[in-house]
Amino acid sequence: MSIRLDGDLIRLEGDCHVEDAEALVRLVGPAGARAADLSAVRHLHAAVLQVLVSFRVPIAARPNDPFLDTVVSSSLPTFEIAVGS
Amino acid sequence: MIRDDLLEAFLIETRDLVARARADLAALDRIATDGAALDSLFRALHTLKGSTALFELAPLTQLLHAAETRLDRSRNAGRLHPEGAQNIEATIDATERWLDVLDAGGEPNDGLVQAARHLAVRLEGEDAPRGASPRFPAAMANGAAQDASGGATALRYTPSPDAYFRGDDPLAILRAVPGLLHVTATAAVAEDPLAYDPFKCTLGFEAVSSAGLDEVRAALRFVADQIEITQLPSQSPAADSALHLRALHVEAARLDALTGLAGELVVAKAALAHEAQRLFGAREGDGVSRDYAVREAALDRIVRGLHAAINGLRLTPLTPLFARFPRQVRELASGLGKSVDFEASGEHVAVDKAIAEGLFEPLLHLLRNAIDHGVEPPDVRQAAGKPQTARISLTAHALGREVILDVMDDGRGIDLGAARRAAVTRGLMDEAAAAALSDHDAARLVFSAGLSTATEVSALSGRGVGLDAVEAAVARLGGRVSLDNRPGRGLRVRLILPAQIVLQKVLVVAVGEERFGVPLDSVQEVHRVQPDELTLVRETPTFVRRDTVIPLVRLADMVGADAVPPEGAAVVLQIATDEDVLGVHVDRIEARVEAPLRPMTGLMQDYPGMVGTIIGVDGQVIAVLDLAELVR
Numbered sequence: 001m002s003i004r005l006d007g008d009l010i011r012l013e014g015d016c017h018v019e020d021a022e023a024l025v026r027l028v029g030p031a032g033a034r035a036a037d038l039s040a041v042r043h044l045h046a047a048v049l050q051v052l053v054s055f056r057v058p059i060a061a062r063p064n065d066p067f068l069d070t071v072v073s074s075s076l077p078t079f080e081i082a083v084g085s
Numbered sequence: 086m087i088r089d090d091l092l093e094a095f096l097i098e099t100r101d102l103v104a105r106a107r108a109d110l111a112a113l114d115r116i117a118t119d120g121a122a123l124d125s126l127f128r129a130l131h132t133l134k135g136s137t138a139l140f141e142l143a144p145l146t147q148l149l150h151a152a153e154t155r156l157d158r159s160r161n162a163g164r165l166h167p168e169g170a171q172n173i174e175a176t177i178d179a180t181e182r183w184l185d186v187l188d189a190g191g192e193p194n195d196g197l198v199q200a201a202r203h204l205a206v207r208l209e210g211e212d213a214p215r216g217a218s219p220r221f222p223a224a225m226a227n228g229a230a231q232d233a234s235g236g237a238t239a240l241r242y243t244p245s246p247d248a249y250f251r252g253d254d255p256l257a258i259l260r261a262v263p264g265l266l267h268v269t270a271t272a273a274v275a276e277d278p279l280a281y282d283p284f285k286c287t288l289g290f291e292a293v294s295s296a297g298l299d300e301v302r303a304a305l306r307f308v309a310d311q312i313e314i315t316q317l318p319s320q321s322p323a324a325d326s327a328l329h330l331r332a333l334h335v336e337a338a339r340l341d342a343l344t345g346l347a348g349e350l351v352v353a354k355a356a357l358a359h360e361a362q363r364l365f366g367a368r369e370g371d372g373v374s375r376d377y378a379v380r381e382a383a384l385d386r387i388v389r390g391l392h393a394a395i396n397g398l399r400l401t402p403l404t405p406l407f408a409r410f411p412r413q414v415r416e417l418a419s420g421l422g423k424s425v426d427f428e429a430s431g432e433h434v435a436v437d438k439a440i441a442e443g444l445f446e447p448l449l450h451l452l453r454n455a456i457d458h459g460v461e462p463p464d465v466r467q468a469a470g471k472p473q474t475a476r477i478s479l480t481a482h483a484l485g486r487e488v489i490l491d492v493m494d495d496g497r498g499i500d501l502g503a504a505r506r507a508a509v510t511r512g513l514m515d516e517a518a519a520a521a522l523s524d525h526d527a528a529r530l531v532f533s534a535g536l537s538t539a540t541e542v543s544a545l546s547g548r549g550v551g552l553d554a555v556e557a558a559v560a561r562l563g564g565r566v567s568l569d570n571r572p573g574r575g576l577r578v579r580l581i582l583p584a585q586i587v588l589q590k591v592l593v594v595a596v597g598e599e600r601f602g603v604p605l606d607s608v609q610e611v612h613r614v615q616p617d618e619l620t621l622v623r624e625t626p627t628f629v630r631r632d633t634v635i636p637l638v639r640l641a642d643m644v645g646a647d648a649v650p651p652e653g654a655a656v657v658l659q660i661a662t663d664e665d666v667l668g669v670h671v672d673r674i675e676a677r678v679e680a681p682l683r684p685m686t687g688l689m690q691d692y693p694g695m696v697g698t699i700i701g702v703d704g705q706v707i708a709v710l711d712l713a714e715l716v717r
Contacts, residue, residue: 021283054275
């Protein structure tokens with residue numbers, strides 16, 4: 001499973017394929033409602049990125065992959081969620 | 086709590102962005118086709134917009150969005166038209182007003198909201214420049230070109246709508262491009278998940294690569310029909326703004342705490358040295374004291390280095406301070422029906438944070454004064470053969486360890502006759518004395534409390550709050566003020582301030598239970614005066630040293646301390662006052678310390694005669710007095 005809901009956070013992991021876009025659309029909800037954690041993503045298919053950009057999904061954790069980070073950080077609103085108390 | 090921290094960070098960041106946007110706008114005012122400034126301005130507004138979206142400031146977000154869209158058109162056209170510049174400036178002004186309100190803990194009122202809406206409509210209504218040729222590389226350089234000093238390749242990649250059906254992954258294709266510095270993806274905005282077609286590609290990419298044109302082209306050869314590609318000219322890096330953004334924001338209070346600790350370390354070290362002197366003093370020249378001296382010297386070096394490094398951290402450019410004035414000047418001038426061209430320069434000069442903070446009021450006061458009293462109404466200026474629009478400038482430059490700030494106008498200058506008359510009317514001196522004043526001294530009369538040469542009291546200034554407030558504020562920051570008055574041609578007020586807080590030699594004196602600091606350089610001599618040496622001259626006790634009659638005042642009286650002086654010889658500090666010397670009677674001298682003088686902050690700022698505080702050897706805060714000011 002490369003896309004799953006963890007509380008209100010959408011976690012994307014490993015390689016996200018073109019068919020994951022459909023699953024992601026079902027999770028995003030109205031614009032900005034849920035944030036995505038991309039820290040464990042290896043590659044995003046463009047169709048998945050497109051969902052994130054189209055619905056302006058805030059990024060709670062940026063990808064470790066430098067290329068994806070370059071794309072994501074300049075295309076999507078990013079913020080760091082405060083961890084712990 | 087998180088929200089508060091977030092708001093704090095938001096305010097700091099947005100103030101920086103506003104300052105940057107203003108600087109870019111000023112650059113565009115000089116050269117309307119300055120592509121780098123246009124890009125930087127666009128980025129500043131874009132980032133501002135993004136930040137405001139986090140705080141439910143919808144009208145402001147929409148306004149910034151409209152401004153951003155407007156600027157994007159300008160970037161495509163390669164220039165910012167004057168009308169556009171005006172609207173963008175109005176947008177920045179509006180943003181600043183919102184920030185002021187938020188900073189003060191308030192909520193934006195209807196007026197602000199309406200103003201933002203109107204402005205957004207105005208921006209949207211502005212016609213896109215016609216016949217403009219798209220300048221695609223400039224639109225894409227978008228901050229990345231500065232990383233590529235040796236030139237770069239810009240590309241726009243628009244995959245076909247059926248790319249996913251055909252089994253393409255445009256992102257994987259893009260990943261293969263070497264030397265990518267910057268990639269932005271855009272896609273059709275979607276609101277309704279049910280209506281969204283995940284298999285229709287609406288993505289577009291703009292990217293900059295440090296690789297050459299041919300290399301980039303080769304990597305994208307299979308999608309060549311979907312690519313626009315251009316070689317970017319090599320560009321001098323806009324290092325300043327990039328560095329600025331990478332700067333670390335530290336909460337002011339933490340920095341103050343660090344400064345305080347470093348200062349205390351200096352004092353503690355001095356106390357240790359004093360103690361060692363007492364212990365080893367009798368053992369001059371033996372091995373133990375020599376070893377100790379060597380180690381002490383090393384410690385001394387480290388402590389001074391640390392102190393200097395922390396002071397360096399406290400240095401902040403004047404940019405945010407200066408950025409606040411253009412709007413103020415514009416509003417003040419238009420309120421008074423005067424036409425003023427305002428120019429600020431030297432905002433990159435760095436000063437201690439406390440000094441930067443303490444300068445806003447005095448500078449605003451001087452600018453207000455220049456607009457209100459200095460600049461003549463347009464018809465008067467014309468009659469005098471001057472351009473109707475007055476020029477007011479604010480400049481800063483660093484000179485050694487000092488910073489010089491000039492507020493200059495080309496107005497009427499100080500009317501020396503009026504200044505002399507006002508001094509007589511207010512009983513500061515008689516006519517003969519006023520007439521005897523040199524022109525320079527007559528001009529300086531404006532620094533006397535309550536003296537105003539304005540014939541009418543305006544809504545702005547001249548209500549008895551003279552320039553004395555400026556001089557006092559500057560003195561509290563460790564600075565001084567000078568005037569260059571050219572009657573009929575203008576006035577220059579120069580503030581000379583220390584750029585950094587320096588270690589100050591302070592004499593710690595006591596009256597009764599209280600202790601005060603006195604800057605050592607303000608004390609000419611210390612005398613012991615026997616009771617029988619005192620004679621009363623016009624009810625003031627005086628004594629004589631080296632043929633000089635020195636009047637004596639008690640520090641206890643000056644500070645309102647309730648103390649009975651000890652019996653025997655009086656300890657007297659001889660200080661210079663404006664025209665004479667004065668003896669200040671203290672109970673005893675406790676110590677001579679070298680400590681960083683910290684300017685007064687908060688409520689204490691307005692306490693006359695205090696120049697700052699030091700931390701005593703025992704950790705006690707000691708007020709450092711300006712005795713000459715205190716006897717006035």
